[in-house]
Amino acid sequence: MKHIRFGVIGCGLMGREFASAAARWFHLSDLDFAPQIVAVCDANLAAANWFKQRVPTVRLVTNDYQELLMDKEIDAVYCAVPHHLHAQIYVDIIRAGKHLLGEKPFGIDLQANEAILAAIEQNPNVLVRCSSEFPFFPGAYRIGQWIREGRYGQIIDVEAGFWHSSDLDPGKMINWKRRVATNGEYGCMGDLGIHVVHLPLRFGWRPKNVRALLAKVVPERPDKQGQMVPCETWDNAVLGCEVQTPDQAFPMLLSMKRIAPGNANTWFIRINGTKLSAEFSTKHPKQVRSLPYTPGGAQAWRIEDVPYQSAYQTITGEIFEFGFSDAILQMWAAFCDELVNGKAMLQPFYCATPQEAAESHRLFTAALASRVSAATVAMA
Structure with missing residues (x-):
């Protein structure tokens, strides 16, 4: 068993989710690698001490991330900090030669993202990926398999979204995601967009x-x-796009909503094609809807329960239901798999790349320009 020694910078909710995934590693079958959390860092030492009390492999607890980066026994870092800290900390992690799985959006704005990309280019031996767990749900993974198999025919249109509803309560206390200085001008796009x-x-x-x-x-x-204070960032965003590939063109609708009544944590994708249409939503995590079509044939949607089967095999029986923590575990397996095996990964779906994060920055920057001009903006 190859142990990948991790440091965690940012010991909040997602950092604890990573600790839970590492503790559940035996849930995955037939892997010869595993993460081991050995160091943690948070400006709030009480948050970091949560790991010290619960994760026996942790030997370093600090509020100075540079101390963590100087530790030569750390192979990789998971970093989950507010957006305005991404550029400095991500660049320092990469320059320290530590592999990185970082939270979205990989920089508070386009300029910050470009600084991170420059560091990656200067350190080609460092693996850098962006956290995005929803495509590892079995239904989403199956939709991706159908793309790789070319089953959709000509794409008619695409819709994808990520919706929350907890911010519907106007009495909810303001947090850093509501301030431009810490979240950035993108608002909900920066917070939710890479998932979409x-x-x-x-x-x-x-x-x-x-x-x-x-x-x-x-x-x-x-x-x-x-005291009542202004909310400076965007709650909801709907982006209408045109896609042009070498062989076809179609419309695509992308939506990111912090205020979507009735949706606790709903991620979805819908693809309509001339040979197959399909959709998956975490609102119904066991189900995939699909409509196979042959010319002149019937048009009937069918609903299929998807077995508990994602990128990596698990000890769980196929009849049980897959959940968010399972998707995180699968995402971490993909990151570790790529780190250990490179292009010879055990399955083909790898984590979101810095280049994909950069594409999202260009899209969200153009979206802000579209909002100002009230017009369609061409992508740079």
Whole structure:
């Protein structure tokens, strides 16, 4: 068993999810590699000490990420910090020669993202990937398999989205995602967007233009003192795009919503084609809807329960239901697999790349320009 020694920078919710995934590694079958969390860093030492108390392999707890990066026994880093810290910390991680799985959006804006890409180019032996777990749901993974098999025919149109509803409550306390200084001008696009564009970009569906509809639904929220303060960032975004590939053109609708009533954590993708149409949503995690079509034949959607089967085999029986923590475990397996085996990965779906994150930055930058001009903006 090859152990990949990880440091975690940012010990909040997603850092704890990684710790849980590492602790459940035996859930995966027939792998000869595993992550081992050996160091943690957070500005709030109480958050870092959560790991010290629960993860026996942790030997370094610090509030100085440079101390973690100087540790020669650390192979890789998972970094989950607010967007305004991405450029500096990600660049330092890469220059330190540590492999990186970082949270989206890989920089607060396009300039910050370009600084990260420059560091990657200067350090080609460092593996850098972006966290995006939803494509590892069995239904989403199957939709991707059908793309690789060329089963859709000519694409008619595509819709993808990621919707939350917790921010519908106007009394919810303001956080860093509501401030331009820490979240960036992208608002919900930076926070949710890579999840929405990950699969379309992986399939080669790059928008050639965008018309953006952006909305601020709740204008102010209480701070820690109970004072009402402005919400500076976008709550919801709907992006209408045209896709042009070498052999076809079609419309694509992308939506990112922090305020979508009734949706706790809904990610979905829908692909309509001349030979096959299909859709998957985490609202119904066991089901894939599909419509195979032959000319002159019937047009009937069918709903199929998908077995508990994703990129990597597990000890769980196929009749059981797959969940968010399972998707995170699968994503981590893909990252570790690529780190250990490179192009000889055990299965073909790898984590979101820095180049895909960069494409998302260009899209969201164009979307902001579209909002200002109230017009369709061509992608640079």
